[in-house]
Amino acid sequence: MIKINDYKFDPAFVLAPMEDVTDTAFRRLCKEMGADIVYTEFISSEALIRDAEKAKRKMMFYPDERPIGIQLYGSRVESVVDAGKRAQSVGPDFIDLNVGCPVTKVADQGMGAGLLKNCDLMAAIVKALKEELTLSVTVKMRLGWDLESINVLQNVKILNEMGVHWIAIHARTRAQGYKGEADWSWIKKAKEISEVPIIGNGDITSVEKAEWALEYSKADGIMIGRGAIKAPWIFRQLKAYFFEGKRLPEPEFEEKLSIARKHFTLLVEHKGKYAVSAFRRFSNTYFKGEKGVAKIRQRLSVSRSPEEVFEILENPFKLK
Ligand SMILES: Cc1cc2nc3c(=O)[nH]c(=O)nc-3n(C[C@H](O)[C@H](O)[C@H](O)COP(=O)(O)O)c2cc1C
Known part of the structure; x- marks a missing residue:
């Protein structure tokens, strides 16, 4: 229980933090699909305390994203700690x-996975944040x-002593990438x-895998990263299965298009014209396996304005 x-x-179904992916638009889309908890992309503490605009913008979120970290x-x-105070002041949940x-x-400078080689420093940071x-x-x-x-087990013990609220574990080493x-x-x-509580993470891409992972590990929740990029509707499938015993099929193409339009609308609201390039990462999400996908992808890659992208999402097979 989380x-x-x-x-x-x-259990908790959690959207994994992902740089250049889990911006507010994608987080809101996944929340609407049923994700329970979301995180921002990772933000550099040093950039935040320098007042860098890009770092500050990454902290922005909407009330419908809660609980958000x-x-x-x-x-x-x-x-x-200074960055933590600034982050706290914008009112997230954790x-x-x-x-x-x-x-x-990142890692070779002792940050991120670099802290795995310096547990004392990790503990000192967490202790100071807690205080x-x-x-x-x-x-x-x-x-x-x-x-x-x-x-990992040594670190779990340390973090328990520090009183963290939960621990999410990506079950790979740094060297594995x-x-x-x-x-x-x-x-x-x-x-x-x-x-x-422990949230397990790594390679969950289907309801079956999620069921196995929860049953096997007894984790309090599972966190999904790449599986959500491929299929943001995975959260809807998980909720339907775990709470209603229903197996939802993959959405039909028409529905995927409607989800894509919603996603792109949120992205434009957040990024303006920069939504166009940010959306290209998701062309596989919505179009993979469809006839004419190469043509659609090509049209997306040369689109320059939100209007052009909306036109494709309204009528993807219209030849230009
Ligand atoms: C494009 C991308 C960006 C990521 N950025 C972050 C990040 O900012 N913070 C973080 O903790 N993990 C980040 N990760 C790791 C994921 O949160 C997650 O731990 C990893 O992808 C394993 O989960 P998965 O198999 O469900 O994808 C990133 C992963 C990907 C693929």
Whole structure:
């Protein structure tokens, strides 16, 4: 069971934080599809305390996204705490610390997954956040730096002692990046020793896989990343199955188009003309497997205005 403010989820279906993906438009779309909890993209603590506009914009959210967490990364205690206070002031439901980003320029500077090699620093950051903030503090982490140095259980113990609100675990090491399979046996072991809720993450792309993962690991929730990019309606399918025992099929193309229009409308509201390029990432989501998809993709790739994209989404097979 996951409780946050007045919300309760059992199990919780969580949209994973994803840079350049989980902006407010995609989060709102996934909430409408049934996602319980969402996070912002990760935000640099250093950028936030420099008052960088781009970082500040990433903290913006709408009331219909709640419960929402702002995810921060950093490796200097004072910076993360200062950033945490700024994040807290915009009123999210929780503040999350990123202990998993594998990207070299982040991890090699001791941030993100870099903290997996420096548990004392991770603990110091979390302790300071807990002391200085009134909001709940959560952590999202990987299993360890590499297969030889898996320290997830040690970290779960430390984070329990620190009193984090929950721990989300992506069941891969930093060295694995996104390759190989997520090893859910670690999530099961983490759940066995943790007093605070555990959210399992990695490779959930279907209702069947979600059912298996929850049953096997006994996690309090599951977090979905790439599976939601491919199929944002996965949350609707999960809710229908777990709470009504119904298996919803993949939406028909007409419905996917209507979801795409909703998504793009939210994106334009958020990004204006920049919605056009941001939307290209989702061409597979809505068009994969359709006849004429190459042509649609090509039209999307040369579209320059929201009007052009809306025209494609109204009538994708109209030849130009
Ligand atoms: C494009 C992309 C961007 C990501 N950005 C973040 C991020 O900002 N913060 C974070 O904690 N994890 C990030 N991740 C990792 C995901 O949250 C998640 O842990 C990972 O994709 C595994 O889950 P999945 O198999 O369901 O995709 C990102 C993943 C992808 C694919």
